[in-house]
Amino acid sequence: MKQLFLTLLCTLCSLSGFSQSFADVQKGGKFYSSVDEFVLFDNNPRYGRDAKSATALMLGYTFNKRLGLELSGATFGYEWKYNPRYLSLDLQSYSFSKDRVRVVTSIGLALVQGHTNENKEYLTTTLNLGASLQYLCTKNSYVGLNFRKMEGRxxxxxxxxxxxxxxxF
Structure with a gap:
């Protein structure tokens, strides 16, 4: 919970500066990177080892004002050895954009690796569905509120x- 509080504090501190619209940022396609801090609401304890949070690093590219591609990697919890990790590739659609605010929806596939609570190693694929509300707070930076659902066979x-x-950038 401390990490989420620090993340929110950094968000509030970064809301100063000069802004432009998302349309200006995405002209001709741009790369972007982000750091996400997640709280897990629904986590299968057999596979998730009772992790309550996840931290993700993302690298993406916007093809145009409506479409983008994102590669992300994350670890659940803060104990690397047993908690799950994933590598995900998502196709993103920027469905609504108004000045400095936009809604992003995404669908993709992830490769998840970890240990079950019986200490057996697993490697599985999952389907990802996501939604994000983003606010462009400075010339080239944004903050967002994200929701993500991962489901595997x-x-x-x-x-x-x-x-x-x-x-x-």
């Missing part, structure tokens, strides 16, 4: 809500 599932800090 083997029983791995997770529902997460979090905040993100990102920047275009």
């Amino acid at each position: 083997t029983g791995f599932n997770a529902f997460m809500m979090g905040v993100s800090f990102g920047g275009y």
Whole structure:
């Protein structure tokens, strides 16, 4: 919970500066990176080892004002050895954009690796569905409120809500 509080505090501190619209940021396509801090609401304890949070690093590219591609990697909890980790590739659609605010929806696939609570290693694929509300707070940086649902055939599932800090370059 401390990490989420620090993330929210950094968000409030970063809301100063000069802004432009998302349309200006995305002209001709741009790369972006972000750090996300998630709280897990629904996590199968057999696969999730009772993790309550997740931290993700993301790298993306906007093709145009409506479409983008994102590669992300995350670890659940803060104990690397047993908690799950994933690598995800998502197709993103920027469905609503008004000045400095936009709604992003995404669908993608992830490869998840970890240990069950019986200490057996697993490697599985999941389907990801996501939604994000983003605010462009400075010339090239944004903050966002994210929701993500991951569902796998083997029983791995997770529902997460979090905040993100990102920047275009």
